[in-house]
Amino acid sequence: MSARTRPGWLEKPKPVTQAAKAMALAAVVLLVCVPFLVIVSTSLASTDEVVANGGWVLWPTEPSLDAYRDILDGGIVTHALAVSAGVTIVGTLLSLACTVTLAYALSRPGVFGGRPALLLILFTFLFPPGMIPSFLLVKELGLLDSYASLVLPVLVNVFNLVVLRGFFQGIPEELYEAARLDGAGDWRVLFSVVLPLSKAALAVVGLFYAVAYWNSWFYASLYLESDHWPLQQVLRTYVVAGSGLTDATTGEGTVTAPQTVQMAVLVIATVPILLVYPFLQKYFTKGVLTGAIKS
Amino acid sequence: MLPGLGYFLLFHYGALAGNLIAFKEYVPFDGIWASPWVGAGNFQRMFEDGAFWAAVLNTLWIAVLQLVFYFPVPLGLALLLHSLTFSSVRRFVQSVAYLPHFISWVIVVALFQQVLGDTGLLNSSLDGMGLSTVDIIGNPDAFRPLTVAQVIWKDAGWGTIIFLAALAQVDEQQYEAAAIDGAGPWRRFWHVTLPAIRPVIVLLLIMRLGDILSVGFEQMLLQRDAVGPEAAEIIDTFVYYQGIVGGDYGFAAAAGLFKGVIGALLVYAANKVAHRLGEQGVYK
Numbered sequence: 001m002s003a004r005t006r007p008g009w010l011e012k013p014k015p016v017t018q019a020a021k022a023m024a025l026a027a028v029v030l031l032v033c034v035p036f037l038v039i040v041s042t043s044l045a046s047t048d049e050v051v052a053n054g055g056w057v058l059w060p061t062e063p064s065l066d067a068y069r070d071i072l073d074g075g076i077v078t079h080a081l082a083v084s085a086g087v088t089i090v091g092t093l094l095s096l097a098c099t100v101t102l103a104y105a106l107s108r109p110g111v112f113g114g115r116p117a118l119l120l121i122l123f124t125f126l127f128p129p130g131m132i133p134s135f136l137l138v139k140e141l142g143l144l145d146s147y148a149s150l151v152l153p154v155l156v157n158v159f160n161l162v163v164l165r166g167f168f169q170g171i172p173e174e175l176y177e178a179a180r181l182d183g184a185g186d187w188r189v190l191f192s193v194v195l196p197l198s199k200a201a202l203a204v205v206g207l208f209y210a211v212a213y214w215n216s217w218f219y220a221s222l223y224l225e226s227d228h229w230p231l232q233q234v235l236r237t238y239v240v241a242g243s244g245l246t247d248a249t250t251g252e253g254t255v256t257a258p259q260t261v262q263m264a265v266l267v268i269a270t271v272p273i274l275l276v277y278p279f280l281q282k283y284f285t286k287g288v289l290t291g292a293i294k295s
Numbered sequence: 296m297l298p299g300l301g302y303f304l305l306f307h308y309g310a311l312a313g314n315l316i317a318f319k320e321y322v323p324f325d326g327i328w329a330s331p332w333v334g335a336g337n338f339q340r341m342f343e344d345g346a347f348w349a350a351v352l353n354t355l356w357i358a359v360l361q362l363v364f365y366f367p368v369p370l371g372l373a374l375l376l377h378s379l380t381f382s383s384v385r386r387f388v389q390s391v392a393y394l395p396h397f398i399s400w401v402i403v404v405a406l407f408q409q410v411l412g413d414t415g416l417l418n419s420s421l422d423g424m425g426l427s428t429v430d431i432i433g434n435p436d437a438f439r440p441l442t443v444a445q446v447i448w449k450d451a452g453w454g455t456i457i458f459l460a461a462l463a464q465v466d467e468q469q470y471e472a473a474a475i476d477g478a479g480p481w482r483r484f485w486h487v488t489l490p491a492i493r494p495v496i497v498l499l500l501i502m503r504l505g506d507i508l509s510v511g512f513e514q515m516l517l518q519r520d521a522v523g524p525e526a527a528e529i530i531d532t533f534v535y536y537q538g539i540v541g542g543d544y545g546f547a548a549a550a551g552l553f554k555g556v557i558g559a560l561l562v563y564a565a566n567k568v569a570h571r572l573g574e575q576g577v578y579k
Contacts, residue, residue, distance in 0.1 A: 021375060021379070024375060025375070025379075025384070028372070028388060028391065029388060032391050032394060032448075033391065035406045035409065035410055038410070038416055039406065120303065124303060126562060127559045128555065130548065130552060130555055131531070131534055131535060131547075131551055132538045132539070132544055132551050135539060215397075215398075216399075217399065217513075218513055235405065236517065240404050240408065266402060266405055266406075269399070269402060270398065270402060273397050273398065274394075278390075284393065
């Protein structure tokens with residue numbers, strides 16, 4: 001265990017203070033973890049156990065994967081999972097490409113129209129266009145019921161743009177000059193100098209985009225027919241709004257209790273985030289702060 | 296640069312121009328441009344609509360509750376984390392506390408239903424102990440505290456990042472000097488810690504005040520069915536139900552535009568106040 005050395009002037013904390021702190025920390029950890037544990041356990045339990053327990057299970061006696069087998073059998077959830085994954089991957093790549101090029105252009109001094117463009121963009125942060133005009137625009141562009149409607153209207157996020165721009169500006173000017181002297185053009189500079197140095201920022205911004213696409217459900221409910229829904233919107237309809245997943249939605253003849261199936265969908269929607277989270281978590285503070293300070 | 300800029304021109308400024316329909320009666324067949332003008336008619340209807348004012352009042356209520364009860368939590372949590380000497384413990388708690396920020400509102404609402412709902416964890420435990428159950432999820436009276444609890448659960452940990460950064464920049468020597476001058480923990484907090492993080496607190500307060508007409512649209516929309524519009528209707532859900540669901544586009548756009556203009560004015564005003572107080576504010 002690594003500990004900061006206690007400075008000499010700081011008196012030793014009282015046992016009461018220490019106990020209170022420990023309890024507060026334990027409470028934070030438990031408050032976050034317990035709900036997830038309940039969800040995972042319930043999704044693994046058998047129907048009888050869930051019913052006997054009144055709806056939830058903390059420790060399944062005979063864990064089974066029936067619920068997962070049911071929903072991944074090619075029904076609505078399987079389809080929704082594919083939609084979510086596709087939108088997340090394509091959306092994140094497109095968003096990153098546009099954000100990186102725009103941030104790079106705005107970060108270099110002397111780009112034609114750079115200053116007005118920046119002001120134009122920052123203004124949108126202060127004054128968002130509003131739900132109805134955005135909806136009508138998507139409608140008049142003919143994007144209704146296409147997956148493009150989930151990506152294009154949210155392509156570039158101002159906060160992410162500012163984070164990347166700030167990061168690019170932090171790269172020493174000498175590196176740019178050296179690359180120029182070697183005869184590198186803008187694209188060359190971007191790919192061989194700027195991007196390799198910006199892995200932390202790219203990781204954070206990429207994660208923010210991916211999470212936003214993965215978590216989005218509202219646009220799907222606005223723009224898409226129900227047979228094109230991504231996972232979160234399916235989750236909203238069948239778990240939050242309470243209509244349990246029935247036979248028709250999971251394939252044929254389901255034997256698991258709706259409760260375990262619902263919990264299994266919840267788990268599936270959460271797992272991708274839990275998977276990437278540990279790898280990217282160390283970059284958060286750095287990435288978020290560049291953005292916060294520069295803006 | 297062009298694709299990104301093109302996006303802003305089309306989807307922000309294009310849509311911004313679409314706010315014109317707040318002054319029109321939208322006819323789907325004609326599109327935005329050809330629909331007939333109605334002047335300020337939509338706004339007049341809006342100002343006379345009791346449901347609109349109820350939504351405004353609800354929005355303000357929820358915003359104020361969140362300001363009072365949510366705002367201090369990340370600050371307190373950051374102070375707690377900062378005071379830990381074991382950095383491995385601190386990093387572990389931080390990772391756990393940040394996590395809910397990345398969970399979608401759909402899942403957060405579902406989690407709360409599982410824990411606090413009719414047949415949820417809390418009620419089946421109460422039932423098991425022979426106590427009477429409580430209805431929290433579907434109860435309009437409990438809705439406001441519930442939403443604050445949800446916001447705290449989801450974002451309090453994430454909110455500590457910025458405070459922790461401010462705390463990390465405080466010079467240790469200032470603490471040492473204060474301690475040698477005989478200042479106890481409370482005086483050190485009051486005279487060293489607080490002044491150091493004041494700019495960040497003011498900054499976040501301003502951003503929150505400027506944003507006071509926006510309180511978690513997704514959060515409210517997801518739960519509006521369960522508790523009813525009396526408790527859960529905010530300006531954004533009002534816009535959604537009038538416009539998207541009800542098809543009254545011009546009227547809903549007027550409400551949305553009203554919110555946008557007031558919001559922008561609030562940010563501007565709050566920033567001016569911050570400058571008066573000698574703080575940096577959001578922008579210069």
